[in-house]
Amino acid sequence: xxxxxxxxxxxxxxxxxxxxxxxxxxxxxxxxxxxxxxxxxxxxxxxxxxxxxxxxxxxxxxxxxxxxxxxxxxxxxxxxxxxxxxxxxxxxxxxxxxxxxxxxxxxxxxxxxxxxxxxxxxxxxxxxxxxxxxxxxxxxxxxxxxxxxxxxxxxxxxxxxxxxxxxxxxxxxxxxxxxxxxxxxxxxxxxxxxxxxxxxxxxxxxxxxxxx
Numbered sequence: 093x094x095x096x097x098x099x100x101x102x103x104x105x106x107x108x109x110x111x112x113x114x115x116x117x118x119x120x121x122x123x124x125x126x127x128x129x130x131x132x133x134x135x136x137x138x139x140x141x142x143x144x145x146x147x148x149x150x151x152x153x154x155x156x157x158x159x160x161x162x163x164x165x166x167x168x169x170x171x172x173x174x175x176x177x178x179x180x181x182x183x184x185x186x187x188x189x190x191x192x193x194x195x196x197x198x199x200x201x202x203x204x205x206x207x208x209x210x211x212x213x214x215x216x217x218x219x220x221x222x223x224x225x226x227x228x229x230x231x232x233x234x235x236x237x238x239x240x241x242x243x244x245x246x247x248x249x250x251x252x253x254x255x256x257x258x259x260x261x262x263x264x265x266x267x268x269x270x271x272x273x274x275x276x277x278x279x280x281x282x283x284x285x286x287x288x289x290x291x292x293x294x295x296x297x298x299x300x301x302x303x304x
Contacts, residue, residue, distance in 0.1 A: 095180035097126040108291045109236050110179060115249035116241060122152040126185045129157040145285055149251055158188045168193060173224040182232030190229055194219055240299040250292055252284050
């Protein structure tokens with residue numbers, strides 16, 4: 093489960109990198125957007141529109157508030173009998189979500205100061221879920237980098253690219269500059285989000301050129 097929140101500020105690039113890592117590892121990810129009680133109605137509407145892209149890609153998205161309990165029951169049902177790990181930025185409230193899901197847990201949750209979040213979890217902890225299954229809490233991160241992969245593997249990790257990957261003019265198309273690229277055509281036609289295609293180019297450019 094990839095946990096993000098209204099505070100600290102949502103990093104879409106970090107979210108996408110986590111999703112790509114899951115796709116490469118063949119792990120089924122889901123997204124938790126925490127602390128929605130801190131959002132104004134306008135901000136809530138903006139976040140709903142933003143995450144609609146991920147819902148269209150069939151990633152489960154849960155809007156959550158530990159203070160009001162909103163969204164907790166659908167999340168509990170999703171976690172029923174499965175094994176999951178929570179990952180995300182420092183300060184997004186992973187441990188507080190665990191405490192809400194497992195009231196008897198001893199997860200410690202730090203207070204957020206007025207400038208930036210501080211998280212008490214500095215090591216990995218495993219919890220047994222009351223409804224069966226288990227949950228692992230991982231330390232918060234400031235950044236997350238993907239291990240380099242070739243352009244074919246990376247393109248496969250963008251699930252919206254997959255229907256078009258066998259339609260490019262060239263079999264080993266990098267989807268960057270070749271003519272007859274089906275991915276670029278799908279972006280131009282609005283079938284693939286331009287922001288996600290930009291993320292593909294950014295991630296690929298971060299790898300050593302020898303990988304592609």
